Amino acid sequence: MPEIYTTNGFLSDTAPEAVSLADFLAAPGNISAVVLEPDSRLEALEPYLGQLAVISVRFPKYADGRGYSLAARLRMHYHYQGRLRAVGDVLTDQIQHFFRQGFDELEVTNPPTLARLKSGTAPPYDLFMQADVLGKETTPARGNAYSWRRSA
Amino acid sequence: MYRYDEFDHAFVGARVAEFSDQVKRRVSGELTEDQFKPLRLMNGVYLQLHAYMLRIAIPYGTLSAKQMRRLAHIARVYDRGYGHFTTRQNIQFNWPALSDTPAILQELAEVEMHAIQTSGNCIRNVTADHFAGATVDEIADPRPYAEILRQWSSIHPEFSYLPRKFKIAVTASEADRAAIQVHDIGLKLVRNAQGEIGFEYYVGGGQGRTPMVAKLVSPFVAERDLLSFTTAVMRVYNLYGRRDNKYKARVKILVHELGPEKFREEVEAEWAVIRDSELVLPAKDVAAIQAYFAPPVLRDRPDGLIALADAFKHDAAFKAWVRQNCNEHTHPDYAIVTISLKAIGAIPGDASDVQMDVVADLAERYGHDEIRVSHEQNLVLPHVAKADLPTLYATLVEHELATSNAGLISDIIACPGLDYCALATARSIPIAQAIALRFADLEHQRDIGELKLKISGCINACGHHHVGHIGILGIEKRGEEHYQVSLGGAADNDTAVGEIVGPGFSAEELPGKIEVIVNTYLAGRVSHGERFIDYTRRVGLAPYKIALYGAEEVAH
Amino acid sequence: MKPDKKTTSKVLTANRLNDGISVWFTGIDWSVNINDALVAADAEAGSALEAVADKATAVAQHCDVVLIDVEQTANGVQPLKLRERIRAFGPTITYDTGSFAANYETRSTAANVEAF
Numbered sequence: 011m012p013e014i015y016t017t018n019g020f021l022s023d024t025a026p027e028a029v030s031l032a033d034f035l036a037a038p039g040n041i042s043a044v045v046l047e048p049d050s051r052l053e054a055l056e057p058y059l060g061q062l063a064v065i066s067v068r069f070p071k072y073a074d075g076r077g078y079s080l081a082a083r084l085r086m087h088y089h090y091q092g093r094l095r096a097v098g099d100v101l102t103d104q105i106q107h108f109f110r111q112g113f114d115e116l117e118v119t120n121p122p123t124l125a126r127l128k129s130g131t132a133p134p135y136d137l138f139m140q141a142d143v144l145g146k147e148t149t150p151a152r153g154n155a156y157s158w159r160r161s162a
Numbered sequence: 163m164y165r166y167d168e169f170d171h172a173f174v175g176a177r178v179a180e181f182s183d184q185v186k187r188r189v190s191g192e193l194t195e196d197q198f199k200p201l202r203l204m205n206g207v208y209l210q211l212h213a214y215m216l217r218i219a220i221p222y223g224t225l226s227a228k229q230m231r232r233l234a235h236i237a238r239v240y241d242r243g244y245g246h247f248t249t250r251q252n253i254q255f256n257w258p259a260l261s262d263t264p265a266i267l268q269e270l271a272e273v274e275m276h277a278i279q280t281s282g283n284c285i286r287n288v289t290a291d292h293f294a295g296a297t298v299d300e301i302a303d304p305r306p307y308a309e310i311l312r313q314w315s316s317i318h319p320e321f322s323y324l325p326r327k328f329k330i331a332v333t334a335s336e337a338d339r340a341a342i343q344v345h346d347i348g349l350k351l352v353r354n355a356q357g358e359i360g361f362e363y364y365v366g367g368g369q370g371r372t373p374m375v376a377k378l379v380s381p382f383v384a385e386r387d388l389l390s391f392t393t394a395v396m397r398v399y400n401l402y403g404r405r406d407n408k409y410k411a412r413v414k415i416l417v418h419e420l421g422p423e424k425f426r427e428e429v430e431a432e433w434a435v436i437r438d439s440e441l442v443l444p445a446k447d448v449a450a451i452q453a454y455f456a457p458p459v460l461r462d463r464p465d466g467l468i469a470l471a472d473a474f475k476h477d478a479a480f481k482a483w484v485r486q487n488c489n490e491h492t493h494p495d496y497a498i499v500t501i502s503l504k505a506i507g508a509i510p511g512d513a514s515d516v517q518m519d520v521v522a523d524l525a526e527r528y529g530h531d532e533i534r535v536s537h538e539q540n541l542v543l544p545h546v547a548k549a550d551l552p553t554l555y556a557t558l559v560e561h562e563l564a565t566s567n568a569g570l571i572s573d574i575i576a577c578p579g580l581d582y583c584a585l586a587t588a589r590s591i592p593i594a595q596a597i598a599l600r601f602a603d604l605e606h607q608r609d610i611g612e613l614k615l616k617i618s619g620c621i622n623a624c625g626h627h628h629v630g631h632i633g634i635l636g637i638e639k640r641g642e643e644h645y646q647v648s649l650g651g652a653a654d655n656d657t658a659v660g661e662i663v664g665p666g667f668s669a670e671e672l673p674g675k676i677e678v679i680v681n682t683y684l685a686g687r688v689s690h691g692e693r694f695i696d697y698t699r700r701v702g703l704a705p706y707k708i709a710l711y712g713a714e715e716v717a718h
Numbered sequence: 719m720k721p722d723k724k725t726t727s728k729v730l731t732a733n734r735l736n737d738g739i740s741v742w743f744t745g746i747d748w749s750v751n752i753n754d755a756l757v758a759a760d761a762e763a764g765s766a767l768e769a770v771a772d773k774a775t776a777v778a779q780h781c782d783v784v785l786i787d788v789e790q791t792a793n794g795v796q797p798l799k800l801r802e803r804i805r806a807f808g809p810t811i812t813y814d815t816g817s818f819a820a821n822y823e824t825r826s827t828a829a830n831v832e833a834f
Contacts, residue, residue, distance in 0.1 A: 073200065073283065075323025079400045082320055087435050103180070103201060107319035122197060134180040137173050139316045141440045153169025156447045157440065158314045158389065189735065195781050209781055211805045214738035244813065259737035509811060580801060581809040589804075591811050643800065 014095070015116045015127055017109055023117075025064040025095070031055065045097070048076035052083055059090050066117070069098035078111045085112035085143045102126045106133045112143035136162040163224050163532060164309050164454045166274040173316070174271045177278055181205045182264035189261065204284065204322070206277030207263055210584050216258045217280040218270060222290035222308040222332070223251030223535040223542075227522040230533055232273045234518035240266055245518070247503060247511045249575060249626055250329070251289050251535040252280055256582055278316060283324045285315035285396075289331045291339045292536035295457055296498050296544035298490050300334040301351055302359060306451040307388065308332045310443065314389055321396050325403035326411035328396070329368075336655070341537060343367045343376045343657035344629055346413045347395065352382065360384045365395055365425070366417030369623035373659040374414040377422040379429060385448060387433075390441035394433035402428070458530035458545055463495040466548025473552045480555050482604065483566040488551065497548055499529075501541040501558060502565040502573065506602045510576040510594050511539030520561045528554050539575055540568065570607040571615055571680070572598040575626050579619030579636060580643075586619035588636025588643040593617055593672060600673040601680075610680055613694045614652075629653035631695045632679060633660045634672070645672050649679070649706060650698045663706050675710060682709040726787040728764035729755040729795065730771055731805070732780035740805050741780070743771050748780065752806040753794040758785075 013020050028043035031050050042063040044055070048070065055062075065084065067077040077096060084090040096108045097117040105127070108116055118124050137150055138160045150161035166174070181201070188198040202208075206217040218233070225233075233253055237245050240262045241255040248254055258266060270276055279286055288308040295303040311330055315321065321328075333340040334351035342348025348364035360382045367376030383391045399413045402420075417425045474481040488497040501521060503511050513521075521541055525533045528550040534542035546554060558564035567573045574597065577583065579590030594617055601607055616630030620637070627633035633648040644666045651660030667675050680694075682705050687697045698706075707716045729752065730743035741748035742755035745767075749755065758764040764785045771783065787798040797803045804810060 073323050074405060075283075075320070076401055076405075078320040078323070079397045082397065086439070101197070101200070103184075104323075107322060110319040122193065135173070135176050135317070137169055137176070139173070139313050140318055142319075145440075150169055152172060153167035154450060156313070156450070157442070157444050158310075158447075159169060195735075209733055209738055211801070212738075212740055212808065213733070242813075261736050509813075580804055581811055586801075589810065591809075595811070638800075641799070 013118070013124075015105075015118055016114060020128070021115075025066075025093070028064065028066055034058070046077075046080060048074050048080075050080065052080065052088065056088055059084075059088055059092075062090075062092050064093045064095055065090065066095040066097045067113075069096055069100060072099045072101050072104060072120075078107065081108075081112040082143055102131075103134065106135060110138065110140075110142040110147075133162075138162070163226060164221070164305075164451070170274070171271075174274075174276050174278070177205075177276065177317070178264065178267045178271050181267060185260060185264055200282065202260075203281040204279065205263070205267070206280035207258075207260065208281060208584075210256070210582050211580075212582065213257045214260055214263070215582070216255045216263060216266065216277060217248070218253050218255070218275060218277045219280050219287045220251050220253060220275075220535050221312050222288060222294070222305045223292050223537070224305065225533040225535065226273075227526040227531050227533065229273045229275055230518050230522040230525065232269060232275070234515040234522065236266055236269060237515040237518065244512050244514045246509075246578060247513065247535050247539050247541070249537045249539060249577075249624065250287055251292070251537055252287055253535070254578075256578075281327075282322075283326050283328075284322045285311075285318065285324075285328045285330065288312045288315070289329070289340055289345075289537060291333045291335055292534040292542050293339060293489065293498050293544065294334065294534075295455060296491050296496075297335060298492050299336050301353055302334050303452070303455050303457075304332040304334040304340075304349075304351055306448060306455050307349070307351070307361075307385075309451055309454075310388065310448070311392065314392075321400060324396075324400055325405045326408060326413075328399075328413070338653075338655050338657075339536075341626070341629065341653035341657070344369055344373070344626075344653055345376065347392065348376050354382055354384075358384065361388065363391065365429075366414040366422075367657070368412050368414040369626060369628045370412065371409045371621050371623075372415065373623070373628040374418060375657050375659065376414075377417055377425075379422065379426050386443050386445070387437055388443050390437045390439065391429075391433055393436060393441055394429045397432055398425070398428045457492075458532070460493045460496055460530075460545060460547075463547040463549045466495050466551075469549045469552060477552075479566070480552065482608070483555055483564055484551060486566040486570070486608070487568045491545065493545075495548055497546055497551065499543040499546045499551070499554065500536070500568040501543065501563050502567055503540050503563075504567055504573050504598065505562045505565045506567075506572055506598045507595050508562070508598075509591050510574050513541070517561050517563060520557065520563065524554055524557060538573065540573070566604055567607060569612050569614070570604075571601050571610055571613040571632075572607060573614075574598060575614075575616040575630070577618050577620075577625035579617075579625075583619060585622060586636070587621075587638040588619050588645065589669070590617045590619040590625055590636060593634065593636065593645065593669060596669075596673045597676055600677060609690075610684065611690065611693050613680070615676075616651075626653065627651075628659045629657065630660060631698065632676065637666070639666075643669050645669065647672075647675065647679070649703060650695070652695055661703060663703055664711050678709050679706055682706050723787070724761045726760070726798065727789060728758045728761065728767070728785045729788050729797075730758075730764070730767050730783065730785055731755075731802070732783040735779045735781055738781075742806075743767065745770065752788075752797070755788075755795060757788060757790065757795060761785075 026043045034044045045066045147160035187193045208215045246254045290308045330347045331340040331342045331345040332349045344367040350362040363380040363383045364376035365379045404410045487500040529543035530545045574594045576590040576594040580586040614631045616626040617634040618625035618627040629651040635646045646666040648660030745756035758767045
C-alpha cells in the first residue's frame with residue numbers, strides 16, 4: 011500500500027477505491043473517488059463534485075505540469091472542497107508547489123523523493139511571489155507587502 | 163532602478179541554499195544526472211560542448227555599476243576572463259565549474275542578481291526596451307511592469323513545468339526595440355481614451371523551427387488586469403499546449419492550431435473567473451514599484467552643445483560615433499549612448515572582464531550608475547550628458563568599445579554556435595567575424611545604412627535569423643557547414659519573417675555572397691533614404707536571386 | 719560517402735561532473751587530451767572500451783559518456799565530426815587580442831585551430 015504524504019507527514023492511505031474519469035462518468039453511482047489524467051476535462055465532472063471525497067490527479071512525468079492547472083480550476087472555478095491528491099513521478103522540489111497549488115496529499119513513488127521526505131527536510135521556501143490557491147498563506151512581514159507576495 | 167527589499171534578499175537566499183544543496187547531492191552521487199539536470203537547468207546551468215555554461219538573468223537588461231563589476235569579477239575568478247551578452251539581455255559564462263556555481267550564485271545574490279529561470283520550461287527573464295526611461299517616444303517606463311511580471315513569475319507553482327520555455331517582452335514606444343512580436347507574450351504599453359495605462363496584448367510569436375508573428379489577443383488589457391490576464395493565458399497554454407513534440411510545444415503552435423479567435427475565447431473564459439480575484443494589481447503597488455524606476459535627477463548641462471561642436475571640428479571619428487551610436491534623450495542636454503560590443507572582427511556580444519569594469523566606471527562617472535544590455539547584444543548608457551561625450555568616447559576608444567556601427571551591417575547578432583553550443587549544427591561567430599571584416603570600412607557601412615544582419619548556428623534561431631533584414635542560418639549538410647540566407651525579415655513594428663533567397667553557401671563563399679546582396683541593394687535603391695529593408699519590401703527577392711544565381715538559373 | 723559506423727575507430731569521451739571539462743578515456747583513466755585516448759579499432763572494440771570504463775573508473779563522476787568516431791592522422795587522433803573536433807580542440811576563435819588577452823587562458827593551441 012502506497013504511503014501518503016501530507017503537510018502533517020506520512021499517513022496510511024484511507025481513500026476509497028478510485029476509478030478513472032471515464033468509468034466514473036459512465037456509472038457514478040455512489041463512487042466517491044476518481045483519478046484524473048493530465049488531459050482530463052473537468053466540465054463533465056462538475057455536477058458530481060459534491061459526492062467526491064477524493065480526486066487524484068496523475069503526474070505520469072514530473073515535467074508534465076498540467077495537473078497543477080487542473081488543481082487550480084478544481085479549487086478556484088468549481089470550489090471543490092474534498093481531498094485533492096497528486097499521484098506519480100514527483101521530485102523533491104515540487105512538493106511545495108503541490109501544496110501551494112491546492113493539493114492536500116501526495117502519493118509519492120520516486121525513491122529519492124521518498125527518502126528525502128522521510129529524512130524530514132524542511133521545505134525550501136517560506137516566502138512566495140504568488141498567492142496560494144487555498145488562501146492559507148499570509149501577507150509577508152518582511153519587505154514590501156505587494157499584493158502578489160505571501161508568507162508561509 | 164529596482165532594489166531588493168528584505169523579502170527579495172530572503173527569497174533569492176533560499177534559492178541559493180536550495181541549489182547549493184542540490185549540487186552537493188549530485189556530486190555525492192545521491193542524485194543521478196537525469197534527476198539533477200532539470201534542477202540545474204532551472205538555475206541556468208547547462209552542459210555545453212567544452213564545459214558547463216551559466217546563464218545569469220539581467221532583468222529587462224538593467225544593471226548598476228556595482229552589478230557589472232561583479233560580473234567582471236566572476237569572469238576573472240571563476241571563468242576565463244570574458245562573458246557573452248545574449249539576445250535575451252542576459253549574460254552567459256562559458257567555463258564555470260559546477261562545484262563553483264553555489265559560490266557564484268552567492269556572489270550574485272550579494273549584488274541582487276540571480277540565475278533563476280534562465281532555462282527550463284518556465285517563464286524566462288522578462289525583457290524590455292533597452293532605451294526605457296530615457297527615450298523620447300515612450301508613454302511610460304515599461305520596466306516597472308516587467309519587474310512586476312518578473313516577481314510574480316518567480317518559482318510559480320503552476321507555471322514551472324510548462325510544455326516549453328516561455329518568453330515575455332515589454333515595450334512602451336512606438337518604435338519597438340524589444341521585438342515583442344516574436345515573443346510568446348509581447349506587451350505594448352498604451353493609453354485608452356480616458357488616459358489610463360494598459361497593454362496591447364500579443365501572444366504566440368516566436369522563432370525557432372516554425373517562426374510566427376504574434377497575434378493581437380486584446381487591444382487593451384487594463385493595468386489592474388495584468389496579472390489575472392497573464393495567468394489566464396498561461397493556464398490555457400499549460401493545459402492545452404502540445405507536449406507530444408518539443409518543436410510544437412510553444413504557445414505559438416497552440417494559437418496557430420486553435421486559431422486566434424478560439425484561443426482568445428479560451429483565455430476570456432478563464433479570465434472571467436479570475437479577473438476580480440487576488441490577482442488584481444493594485445495601483446499603489448504599481449506606484450511603489452514605479453518609484454524605484456524614477457528617472458535620475460539630470461541637471462541642465464547647456465555646455466554640451468559647444469563641447470560637441472568643438473570636438474566635431476577636429477575629430478571626424480568622434481562625430482561619426484555620436485551620429486551613429488547616440489540617441490535622443492528626454493532631456494535635451496543628454497544622450498543615450500550605445501556601446502558597441504561589435505568591434506570589427508570581434509565576437510558579437512562578448513566583453514572581457516576589463517571592458518566590463520571600464521563600462522562600470524563610465525556608468526558611475528558619467529551615466530548616473532545605470533547600464534543596459536540590449537537584445538542586439540550591445541551595452542547602453544542611458545543618461546549621459548552631451549558635454550561628457552568627448553571624454554567618455556576617449557575611454558571607450560582605448561578599450562575597443564567605440565565602434566561607430568550601431569544598427570549597421572557589422573552590428574551583427576550572432577548566437578555562440580558550434581564553437582560552444584551543444585545544440586548547434588554550424589559555427590556562427592567566425593561567420594560574423596568574416597562578414598564584419600569584409601565590410602570593415604565604416605564609411606561604406608554608413609553609406610549602406612541601416613541593415614540588421616543576424617546569424618543562428620541552428621534551427622532554434624537564438625541568433626534571430628528569421629527576423630534579420632539579412633538572416634543567416636547555419637546547418638550541417640553532408641558533414642560540412644552550410645549557410646542558408648533569408649532576406650526581408652524584421653523585428654520592429656513591421657515584424658516579418660524573412661524569405662530564403664535560394665540554395666545556401668559554404669562558409670568560404672558566404673561573405674562574398676553577402677556583398678553581392680548588399681551591392682544589389684545599393685544599385686537598386688532609389689535614394690540613400692530607401693533602407694535595405696524598404697528596398698527589399700518594394701522589389702521582393704527577384705533582383706537578389708538574379709545577382710546570386712544568374713538569370714538563367716532563376717528562370718529554371 | 720558516409721563512413722561505416724561498425725568499422726570506424728572510436729574513442730570514449732565524456733564531460734567531468736565537477737567542472738564539465740571534456741575528457742577522453744585512456745583505458746585506465748580520463749585525460750583532457752584526446753591524443754591520450756585509447757583508440758578502439760571498431761564498434762565491437764568500442765563496446766569493450768565502454769565496459770572497461772564502466773568498471774575501471776568512476777563513470778558516476780562523468781556526464782554524457784559516449785563513443786565517437788575518429789581517425790588516426792599524422793597530427794594525432796582526429797574526430798570525424800566537426801562538432802567533436804571542436805570539443806577536442808576548443809573554440810575555433812581566438813581571444814588573444816586586446817583586452818581579452820589579459821585574463822584569457824586556453825587549452826587549445828594555434829596548431830589546433832589550424833586543424834580546421
